[in-house]
């Protein structure tokens with residue numbers, strides 16, 4: 001199952017096929033430590049909207065090229081985008097700023113809007129907006145040398161592209177999230193593992209990517225109706241009370257239970273075949 005040949009080329013992202021039905025998206029400004037410039041914020045939306053529609057893509061691994069995962073927002077370009085807001089008065093400048101912040105938020109919400117599972121593979125540093133980014137991923141793996149830093153307070157702002165909203169739902173320990181956000185203390189890989197920010201730690205980047213691709217490839221063998229429905233319902237349940245989420249999944253499955261994937265899977269189970277032997281058609 002080859003990736004869609006019409007996949008666009010990006011300035012700040014590199015998209016390659018890693019395994020069957022698995023795409024690898026790399027943050028690709030290694031000489032600037034993958035700092036997030038205006039092109040990056042725009043391209044994330046374009047890239048993940050494209051992958052959402054690409055039926056040959058069933059799982060995605062997101063990593064950083066070069067020395068580390070990401071240094072967060074591009075500080076050199078931040079001033080021109082946010083400090084020189086257009087507008088004749090404070091209200092108009094505020095209006096313009098709000099629009100810009102909402103656009104930047106969309107760059108990471110795009111990861112959640114894409115129904116294919118996204119696995120973040122973090123090596124080295126993951127700073128500032130990098131934490132916002134990985135908080136919107138479905139699964140997080142990292143290397144032993146990885147560290148995470150909610151850096152925004154150090155540059156004079158409250159994080160505003162997802163960390164404060166998503167991270168407390170990722171890590172059970174609210175006290176720790178608050179401590180990290182107020183103090184900007186670096187969270188090292190072992191602590192990230194013990195507090196549930198990441199689910200596995202690997203010796204080095206090569207092992208990390210192998211592990212992430214292996215997991216993505218395994219997910220890609222499964223029914224896309226089941227996997228994508230699971231992602232959508234996990235996120236819906238995160239954001240709604242249990243009774244509403246139960247109602248939502250009942251409505252979801254009144255259509256999706258009619259998939260041929262269930263018949264194929266149940267038949268394979270009855271015949272004591274491995275689920276891996278079942279071939280599911282594209283979604």
Ligand SMILES: CC/C=C\C=C\CC(=O)SCCNC(=O)CCNC(=O)[C@H](O)C(C)(C)COP(=O)(O)OP(=O)(O)OC[C@H]1O[C@@H](n2cnc3c(N)ncnc32)[C@H](O)[C@@H]1OP(=O)(O)O
Pocket residue numbers: 031032033035036067070071072073074075076077101104125127128129130151152155160161
């Ligand atoms: C609406 C607002 C939305 C989002 C807001 C997000 C807030 C944040 O993201 S806060 C976090 C901001 N980031 C930082 O404070 C990190 C700054 N960088 C560093 O501390 C270090 O560069 C490092 C990441 C620890 C890596 O160190 P090292 O490996 O020694 O590399 P350097 O020599 O420092 O850098 C190499 C090269 O990259 C450029 N660079 C690094 N980080 C950034 C950055 N965040 N923005 C722009 N450019 C960056 C650095 O200037 C160097 O460039 P040269 O051209 O080679 O000089």
